[in-house]
Amino acid sequence: MxxxxxxxxxxxxxxxxxxxxxxxxxxxxxxxxxxxxxxxxxxxxxxxxxxxxxxxxxxxxxxxxxxxxxxxxxxxxxxxxxxxxxxxxxxNTINPLKIRGMGNHEAADWLEAKHTEWDDALHHYETDGFAMKEGQDARQLINTLSQIDRIKNPTIKRIAAEKANAAFGIEIPIGKQQGLDV
The missing domain is CATH 3.10.260 (Mlu1-box Binding Protein; DNA-binding Domain)
Known part of the structure; x- marks a missing residue:
């Protein structure tokens, strides 16, 4: 079976x-x-x-x-x-004002908050190249990426990037890009 x-x-x-x-x-x-x-x-x-x-x-x-x-x-x-x-x-095709007009204020408030969150995330992605949900993990990741960026030794930088990739489930490019070690 x-x-x-x-x-x-x-x-x-x-x-x-x-x-x-x-x-x-x-x-x-x-x-x-x-x-x-x-x-x-x-x-x-x-x-x-x-x-x-x-x-x-x-x-x-x-x-x-x-x-x-x-x-x-x-x-x-x-x-x-x-x-x-x-x-x-x-x-995103739904107007929260329409929902509120039908008396469902809780759903309208939730949808407005989601629209704002998604709009902000898309703006960050388009302007910064990435978007993250706010929270402790996001702050920790940003701090870690900032520290990795300051590392001068390519071998140590590669090891740090590999550990960050594993820890945060991300994919920091590792290796040579345009002839430079990253």
Missing amino acids: KKMIHISIAFGDAILPVIDCEDGHQRVPLKPISDQVGLDWVSQRRKVKDNEYLTNRLGLLLVGVKPHQNPETRGEKSQYCIRIDRVTAFL
């Missing part, structure tokens, strides 16, 4: 099944995300489905999904799903 591994993620109060699709991308159902934010599903589905650009950008597919309560259930229900790495892009 073939064992199936069922993976799901939490989004607010919703549990979203993660579906491995044939194109190599993982997808999640869009309706529970829309419902969680308090939007009308029919209009959100129409917005994404009838817009070729959004359909392609979000990787919208009609996918057979098994109920998450029982992965062994034989029946599947077709649901519109988007790539898991495009959920943020979908949420």
Whole structure:
């Protein structure tokens, strides 16, 4: 008997099944995300489905999904799903003022805060070449990178970069670039 591994993620109060699709991308159902934010599903589905650009950008597919309560259930229900790495892009299409106008102040506040966070991160990425979530780990990484940058000996710098890569799960380029040791 073939064992199936069922993976799901939490989004607010919703549990979203993660579906491995044939194109190599993982997808999640869009309706529970829309419902969680308090939007009308029919209009959100129409917005994404009838817009070729959004359909392609979000990787919208009609996918057979098994109920998450029982992965062994034989029946599947077709649901519109988007790539898991495009959920943020979908949420960026939503106006928090519309949500607030519908009386869902908590979701509107959360979405406004996320929009600000994502806008700031994108700005830092575009201007500085990287973006990091604020916190102790970020400060520690920045401090470590600053220390590595000051090392003059290429061998010691390479060893320090290798250790930082392992410690922080990053990829500081190590070796020669444009004839210089980095």
